[in-house]
Amino acid sequence: MMLVLGIESSCDETGVALVEAAGIAVPRLLSHALHSQIDMHQAYGGVVPELASRDHIRRVLPLATRVLADAGRRLPEVDVVAYTRGPGLAGALLVGAGVACALGAALGKPVLGVHHLEGHLLSPFLSADPPGFPFVALLVSGGHTQLMRVEGVGRYQLLGETIDDAAGEAFDKSAKLLGLGYPGGPALSRLAEQGDAQAFKLPRPLLHSGDLDFSFAGLKTAVLTQARKLGEGLPARKADLAASTEAAIVEVLLRKSLAALQETGLQRLVVAGGVGANRRLREQLDAACARLGVRVHYPELALCTDNGAMIAMAAAMRLAAGAQQASTDYAFDVKPRWPLHEIVAA
Structure with missing residues (x-):
């Protein structure tokens, strides 16, 4: 048995989790805890990196203490300490990396830096209905929208990605144009439930491009143009515009995902990342x-956002697959920009 403690601190959520791994079996989640900084950042309309970093410092050790207590385990029992190495906010990543490496050094246990998107990619293995390899993965997390062919842990082929704004950014930026609160994506989706998705004809960028790439910047511009046309009439039509915006984003994600399945001939789709919680998309x-x-396959709704469970899970699966070795070299760095397709099996 191997106990992996995972720490996530890439942006505005501090997550800690403990998983138990045994051989090639899917690791088992023992406990996890999460603190969201949404309330703190709402006053600024978005994430303030310095405030995010400072809050991670305050939260990470109390969360680790809670996770261990909930699992009925003690810190010396931990075999590996995993942390998010990137991508994300540099200062926020440094907090998690620093704490993880300090814990590893104090315990004399190895540490492992994990790719944040790989955590999302493998998060459905935490669900009651885990997938099997191979599969097509739709990654829709924050600033990332990608389609991947996944043959196994660390064996990823990029099929398509966004060339400008990601789907999550399209949700958030459109919500801001409509005067909705932070975080914008969930607020827009809630409002869309009250509107008519056919009310406005909005573009579906690259829908017929013949490839699997995405583009959402033009959709954001179209939402801005329509909001300006409505002028003082916007409040009365806001729900309709929100519904039409959501419908455009979802159609592009749907059609591109189906095209990826057809192109690869695979019969399994994994959807992961925060936008994967969208009800209409599901x-x-x-x-x-x-x-x-x-x-x-989807992760559980509670594990769609950034969390420590996906980091601990990804670390355990990489170790079990022999895709990476944990290290007792406690010097660390972080990678705020880190393409997922650079992570390959050893």
């Missing part, structure tokens, strides 16, 4: 995949 993917006889 409903449409479920319906389309059911018609095609394709299995679709």
